[in-house]
Amino acid sequence: MGNIEKHIVQTDPWANLKEFTAARIALGRTGTAEPLQALLQFRLAHAHARDAVYAVLDQPVLLNELRSLQQASFTLQTQAASRSEYLQYPHKGRRLHTASHDQLTEFNSTGYDLCLVLADGLSATAINSHAIPVLKLLLPLFEKASLSVAPVCIVQEGRVAIGDECGHLLKARLVAVLIGERPGLSSPDSLGVYLTWRPAPGLTDEARNCISNIRPEGLNYPAAAERIFYMISESLRLQLSGVGLKDNGRLIS
Amino acid sequence: MAYRYTIQQHTYHFNTLRELLAKAGPFRSGDALAGVAAADYKERVAAQLALADVPLTNFLTEHVIPYEQDEVTRLIIDSHNAQAFAPVAHFTTGQLRNWLLSDEATPAGLRQLAPGLTPEMVAAVSKLMRNQDLISVARKCEVVTKFRNTIGLKGRLSVRLQPNHPTDDPKGIAASIVDGLLYGSGDAVIGINPATDSPAHVQMLLHMLDSIIQRFEIPTQSCILSHVTTSLQLVQQKAPIDLVFQSIGGTEKTNKSFGIDLALLQEAYEAALSLQRGTLGNNVMYFETGQGSSLSANAHEGVDQQTCEARAYAVARKFSPLLVNTVVGFIGPEYLFDGKQIIRAALEDHFCGKLLGLPMGVDVCYTNHAEADQDDMDNLLTLLGVAGCNYIMGIPGADDIMLNYQSTSFHDVLYVRRVLGLKPAPEFEQWLLKQGIMNEEGTLLPVQDKHKLLQLMNS
Structure with a gap:
């Protein structure tokens, strides 16, 4: 088989160029087609991305981990009743289901510095894999800075703007939404963090700051935690978020 | 103006050309999201039946976005070439579909017609067409x-x-x-x-x-x-x-x-x-x-x-x-x-x-x-x-x-x-x-x- 394949598949004599890019170059060919290995590798990458889109938040594990970090939490639903509805009607993922809304109202928050939201977004895999490791680094920084943190909101079928309602009902000065980003073929588990000063329903993207591509192969946990903490500190200090808040600090002393 | 079509004693009403176009379109999630899609299959086909009877000249007078309000509408209307439009000016949308597919519509004829057509006319006729119609007619057009x-x-x-x-x-x-x-x-x-x-x-x-x-x-x-x-x-x-x-x-x-x-x-x-x-x-x-x-x-x-x-x-x-x-x-x-x-x-x-x-x-x-x-x-x-x-x-x-x-x-x-x-x-x-x-x-x-x-x- 190996020999026959060697004979049939036309290899490209520029495989050395792969060192310059992650693009799928120098795949070789059989006739006009990609060799089977390349085709199956592509299909596997797509499978990872597709499964990430339909992955579900692992709530028992997340709740357990948060408990061990001495962090209370809410599990909440949005108005999107299913993944299909979530994908076709984005606005439904931006508002809480009535029961969840009531749950936060009845909590009667007395006010916090921060509200943290974990939302599945387009990749629950990203939250399941990276949210707790990032929080493990972040929570001690908040404690050291004497910032009060509201019970963590775990939101199923949530989009970025769901943080506005959660943060508003919990009377937080600032909301940080940790959310699964749209999966790419090479990044099915990329986590994004969106910060919004004085969250309230109806805000739009220009009111937010984003820290993107958080995963071990991208922005790693320590670097991500450092960046998030810097941006949160700056937002609280300057009392704003969005275009007016610049990510100037790479390191905190 | 209002458009309507009756199927088995049920009359479907469409208040504007904009509404008629939206409801005549094959289903897609974006139109449902915008709330402009037909409510069901029957209403969609009713809209297509009504749209087929709309004279092409209506598109020149009834604008989907007002002329005063939108510069793209002004561009469409002001740049319309009446001379190029003349050969099809007497058609309805449905007649245009049949003509486009006929052997009378040649590559050269379609090239001359282009400046006489507005985006809304071609959108309308596309909504009446099957995929093979869209392919057949596009294949006749050569744009170099x-x-x-x-x-x-x-x-x-x-x-x-x-x-x-x-x-x-x-x-x-x-x-x-x-x-x-x-x-x-x-x-x-x-x-x-x-x-x-x-x-x-x-x-x-x-x-x-x-x-x-x-x-x-x-x-x-x-x-x-x-x-x-x-x-x-x-x-x-x-x-x-x-x-x-x-x-x-x-x-x-x-x-x-x-x-x-x-x-x-x-x-x-x-x-x-x-x-x-x-x-x-x-x-x-x-x-x-x-x-x-x-x-x-x-x-x-x-x-x-x-x-x-x-x-x-x-x-x-x-x-x-x-x-x-x-x-x-x-x-x-x-x-x-x-x-x-x-x-x-x-x-x-x-x-x-x-x-x-x-x-x-x-x-x-x-x-x-x-x-x-x-x-x-x-x-x-x-x-x-x-x-x-x-x-x-x-x-x-x-x-x-x-x-x-x-x-x-x-x-x-x-x-x-x-x-x-x-x-x-x-x-x-x-x-x-x-x-x-x-x-x-x-x-x-x-x-x-x-x-x-x-x-x-x-x-």
Whole structure:
């Protein structure tokens, strides 16, 4: 088989160029087609991305981990009743289901510095894999800075703007939404963090700051935690978020 | 005015032409999201039956967005060519569909008709048509454009070589360019989506592409897909800009959300012309569009997404572009949910653009949250090849590592050229022969490891 394949598949004599890019170059060919290995590798990458889109938040594990970090939490639903509805009607993922809304109202928050939201977004895999490791680094920084943190909101079928309602009902000065980003073929588990000063329903993207591509192969946990903490500190200090808040600090002393 | 149609004692009412168009459209998630789609199958067909009876002249007097309110409407109405329209002026929408498919509608006749048709007329007629109708008529339209080569000739299929890189690393980009050229791609344009829009950065990329094209004497053109204001600034600095790029939409508000208006596009068009870098022709603009962009910008004004898209072609038409590309599956499943909707939308866009006289290409593509895969893209690619699409994208392994979506690969280009007997643009074909990349039959030749294109990376 190996020999026959060697004979049939036309290899490209520029495989050395792969060192310059992650693009799928120098795949070789059989006739006009990609060799089977390349085709199956592509299909596997797509499978990872597709499964990430339909992955579900692992709530028992997340709740357990948060408990061990001495962090209370809410599990909440949005108005999107299913993944299909979530994908076709984005606005439904931006508002809480009535029961969840009531749950936060009845909590009667007395006010916090921060509200943290974990939302599945387009990749629950990203939250399941990276949210707790990032929080493990972040929570001690908040404690050291004497910032009060509201019970963590775990939101199923949530989009970025769901943080506005959660943060508003919990009377937080600032909301940080940790959310699964749209999966790419090479990044099915990329986590994004969106910060919004004085969250309230109806805000739009220009009111937010984003820290993107958080995963071990991208922005790693320590670097991500450092960046998030810097941006949160700056937002609280300057009392704003969005275009007016610049990510100037790479390191905190 | 109001339109109606009665089916078995039930009368369906449509208050405006805008509503009628929206409800007559084949189902897509974006129209449901906007709340403009038909309530059920019967209402959709009732709308199509009513639309078939609408005289084409109605489209000139009843505007889907008011003339006073929207400069795209003003452009459509003010640039309408009554003389070109005359041969079909007495038709209803339904009669136009039948005529387009008849042998009376010849390629030459369709070319003469183009300035007489408005986007709303072609959107309307497309809503009455099956996929095969859209293919049959589009295939009759030949739209040829020129800059350093000739794109859109019958029996030819060109490719935008899209060598994107997440950090715009010059060597990473060059590696993908070499890969693409050695696979016979790159005749439509070598076009990079830059990771950042800063002028200095874009200028660096422009010089890089210009030097590659010059060094290997490639009969093609380059483009960095930056905002038109960035390009304008760089034209003033005498940067080597072949084509000026811009994303455009079909309503004034959509264009405003892109940071443009018609006056700005005119300024950019004149600036690009002033550089006189084309050797065979003066088509200097490259536009991208896509159904759903107006709704996404909350700027659709109650108009369905396909009609908005067709209106974007009126904007493109004003500036005689070299290339227009509908990036059909990029926008996501809230606008086009699955492979079926993406395929339908692509065929509509290609048909509408061609009928309006535009050099249409299609980015045959999807994102990972859409219900689609490479098999859907194979179907669409083959259909578009049959329909006579001017160009498609060529991306290493169909995987854009910068924009995180899937499109068509250099291999896909080889496939569709082979099965349909299509060739590259003639000047580029000659270059491929001379380089020993392809033979006269269009078969790719094994590349020697001393091939001079491979030396690009060593310098």
